[in-house]
Amino acid sequence: MPAAASIDLSDITDFVVNEGHGVKGLSEMGLQKLPKQYIQPMEERITKSTVILDDHIPVIDMSNWDIDNKLVCEKICNAAEKWGFFQIINHDISLEVLESVKEATYRFFKQPAEEKNKHSKENSSTNNVRYGTSFTPKAEKALEWKDYLSLFYVSDEDAADLWPSALRDEALDFLRNSEIVIKKLLEALMKGLNVKQIDQTKESLLMGSKRINVNYYPKCPNPELTVGVGRHSDVSTLTILLQDNIGGLYVKKLESDTWVHVPPIQGALVINIGDALQIMSNGRYKSIEHRVMANGNNNRISVPIFVNPKPSDVIGPLAEVLESGEEPIYKQVLYSDYVKHFFRKAHDGKDTVDFAKIN
Ligand SMILES: COc1cc(/C=C/C(=O)SCCNC(=O)CCNC(=O)[C@H](O)C(C)(C)COP(=O)(O)OP(=O)(O)OC[C@H]2O[C@@H](n3cnc4c(N)ncnc43)[C@H](O)[C@@H]2OP(=O)(O)O)ccc1O
Ligand SMILES: O=C(O)CCC(=O)C(=O)O
Ligand SMILES: [Fe+2]
Numbered sequence: 515m516p517a518a519a520s521i522d523l524s525d526i527t528d529f530v531v532n533e534g535h536g537v538k539g540l541s542e543m544g545l546q547k548l549p550k551q552y553i554q555p556m557e558e559r560i561t562k563s564t565v566i567l568d569d570h571i572p573v574i575d576m577s578n579w580d581i582d583n584k585l586v587c588e589k590i591c592n593a594a595e596k597w598g599f600f601q602i603i604n605h606d607i608s609l610e611v612l613e614s615v616k617e618a619t620y621r622f623f624k625q626p627a628e629e630k631n632k633h634s635k636e637n638s639s640t641n642n643v644r645y646g647t648s649f650t651p652k653a654e655k656a657l658e659w660k661d662y663l664s665l666f667y668v669s670d671e672d673a674a675d676l677w678p679s680a681l682r683d684e685a686l687d688f689l690r691n692s693e694i695v696i697k698k699l700l701e702a703l704m705k706g707l708n709v710k711q712i713d714q715t716k717e718s719l720l721m722g723s724k725r726i727n728v729n730y731y732p733k734c735p736n737p738e739l740t741v742g743v744g745r746h747s748d749v750s751t752l753t754i755l756l757q758d759n760i761g762g763l764y765v766k767k768l769e770s771d772t773w774v775h776v777p778p779i780q781g782a783l784v785i786n787i788g789d790a791l792q793i794m795s796n797g798r799y800k801s802i803e804h805r806v807m808a809n810g811n812n813n814r815i816s817v818p819i820f821v822n823p824k825p826s827d828v829i830g831p832l833a834e835v836l837e838s839g840e841e842p843i844y845k846q847v848l849y850s851d852y853v854k855h856f857f858r859k860a861h862d863g864k865d866t867v868d869f870a871k872i873n
Contacts, residue, residue, distance in 0.1 A: 526551055527651070534631025536647045536661035538623055541732035541813075548736035554656045558744055560764060560807045566772045571597045571765060573779065577604035579698060590699060591706030591799075594787050598802030599765045601782045605695045607688075609781055612756055615688040618681035619728040619815045622663060625680060633663065633678060640676050642666040649744070654860040659740050659808040660731050667724040685726050689819060692754055696721060696821055699752060699785060707795055708834045719794075720751050722824035729816045731762070734808040742806030742814070744861035749853050750788030750820040757784060760814040766803040773805075789852070789867050790823055793844045796831035803863050825850035830870075844870045 526549050529535050540549070572593040578586050593600035622630070631637060633645035644664040648657040665677055665685060673686055697712075700720050704712055712720070731742040742762060757763060757778055764773040765786075776784055792801040806816075823829050830846035847870045856866045 527657075530647055530657075531651050532636075534627040534634055534645065536623075536627070536630070536730070537659050537734075538661050538730055538732045538813075539627055541734065545735050548734065548739050551657050552659055552740040554740050554744070558656070558741060559738065560741065560773070560805065564771060564773055565764065566767070566774055569767065569774055571774065571776060571784075572600040573782070574600055574602050575604050576602050576606070576695065576698070587702035587705050590702040594703055594706070594791075594799040596768060596800075597765070598768070598787045598792075598800035599776070599784065599804070600786075601776070601779055601784050602695070602699075603779065603782045605783060607691045607695065607783070611684075611687050611691045612781065615681070615684040615728075615756065615817055616758060616815060618684035619730065619817060622678055622680040622728060623661065623730045623815075630663075642668060642672065643676050643678070649746075649861055650857060650859065653858065656740070658742065658744055658861070659734050659737075660729055660742050660806070662727050662729045664725060664727045667726065681728065685728070685817075688756070688817065689724060689726055692819055695783075696752065696754065696819075703752075703787075703791070703795075703799065707798065707832060708837065709832065719823050719827055719829070720791075721821045722827060723822045725750075725820040725822065727818050727820070729818070731806065731808060731814040731816075733813055734810060737808035737810040740808050742808045743804075745803050745805045745863040746861040747792075747801040747803055747864055747866065748786060748788040748818075748820060749790065749856045749866065750822045751790045751794075752821045753784075753786045753788055754819040754821065755784040755786070756817040758815050760809060760812050762807040762809055762814055763816070764805055764807065768800060768802065788820070788822075789856075789870075790829055790849065792867060793829055793847075793870050794832050794835070796835045796840060797843050798835070801864075801867065805861075822853075823849045825853065843872060845872050 574589050630645050633643050647661045759778045763776040787799045787801050789801045791799050827849045828846050831842045855869045
C-alpha cells in the first residue's frame with residue numbers, strides 16, 4: 515500500500531475510483547487530512563444539532579408472530595406508516611449466518627485493489643456484479659466515504675459463475691435465510707393495505723428481484739466534514755439491513771428536520787420501506803430518508819438486501835388501496851426506469867420519488 519506522501523493528491527480520484535483502491539486504500543495510507551474531493555457542503559454534513567436523542571425507531575419482536583399475530587402485524591404497519599424504519603429481533607435468521615456474511619464482507623474488501631477492481635463497471639463481464647466507491651462518482655459534486663460491492667440475484671447458477679468466491683456462499687446463505695422473514699413482513703404490510711392474500715402475481719411484484727450489497731466504510735480523517743452515505747431513500751420494496759456494532763446510521767423523523775440514530779442491537783436486522791412500496795401503498799407507508807456518518811476511529815460494514823419488483827414490472831398504487839375511492843398520487847412507472855433515474859444522479863434525499871408523482 516503506498517504511503518500518504520507518495521501519492522499526488524490531485525490523482526486521488528484516479529487512485530480511488532479508476533484503479534479500484536477505494537476509500538479503503540486511501541484510509542490505509544494513513545491520511546491525516548480529508549482530501550478536498552470528500553468535503554461535503556455544510557447542509558449535507560451530519561451535525562449534533564439536528565440529531566435527537568429522546569426518540570428511536572420501533573424494535574419489533576418477531577418471536578410473537580405465532581402467539582399474537584394481529585398485534586405483531588399492527589406494530590409492523592404502524593412502524594411503516596410513522597417511521598418507515600424499524601428493527602426486528604428474534605427473526606429466526608441464526609447469528610451464525612449473520613456473522614458469516616460479515617466475515618465474508620471483510621474477506622472481500624481485504625483483497626488487493628486489482629482483484630476487487632475486476633468487478634468494476636468498466637472491467638466486469640456482467641451488470642449483475644458491481645464493485646465501486648461512493649455512489650455515482652461521475653455525477654457527484656462531493657464524493658462519499660464508502661466502498662461497495664453490489665450483487666443482483668438472478669439464480670444460484672448465475673451466482674456460482676459470476677459472484678466473487680470470497681463472499682458468494684455467505685451472501686447466498688443470508689439471502690436464502692431471509693426469505694421467510696421477508697414473506698412475513700410483506701404479509702403483515704399487505705394486510706394493512708387491504709390485500710387479503712399475496713398471490714403469485716403480487717409476490718412477484720413485491721419481491722420479484724433481489725440485490726445484496728456489502729458496504730465498507732473505512733476509518734476516516736475528519737469524519738465531520740464528509741458522509742459515509744448521503745441522504746437518500748431506497749428504491750426497493752423493502753430493505754433488510756445487517757449492520758455491525760459500530761453505529762452511524764441516521765434516519766429522518768417524519769415531518770421534521772431532525773434525525774435519530776439507529777443503535778446497533780446484536781442479532782437484530784434493520785428494516786425499511788423503500789420507494790416502490792411507498793408508491794404501491796399510495797403514500798401510506800413511508801420510504802424515509804437516511805444517511806450514514808463517517809467514523810474517525812473504526813471501520814464499519816453493513817449488508818443490505820434490497821427486495822424489489824422485477825425491472826420489467828410496472829409499479830403504481832395497488833388497486834386494493836384505491837378501492838375505497840382514494841385518489842392516486844403516483845402514476846404507473848416501469849420499475850427499471852425508476853431505478854435508472856435513481857442511479858444516474860447523486861443522492862438527493864427524497865427527490866427520486868417525484869419521478870413517479872402525478873403533478
Ligand atoms: C451503491 O450505493 C447505494 C445503493 C443504494 C441502493 C438502493 C436500492 O434500493 S438498490 C435496489 C435497486 N433495484 C434493483 O436493482 C432492481 C432492479 N434492477 C434494475 O432495474 C436494473 O438492474 C438496473 C439497476 C436499472 C440496471 O439496469 P441496466 O439496464 O443494467 O442499466 P445500466 O445502464 O447498466 O445502469 C443504469 C445506471 O445505473 C448505474 N448502476 C446500475 N447498477 C448499479 C449499482 N448496483 N450501483 C450503483 N450504480 C448502478 C449504472 O452505472 C448506470 O449509470 P450510468 O451513469 O453509467 O449510465 C442505496 C444507497 C447507496 O449508496
Ligand atoms: O450502511 C448503512 O447502515 C445503510 C446503507 C444504506 O442506506 C444503503 O446501502 O442503502
Ligand atoms: Fe439506503
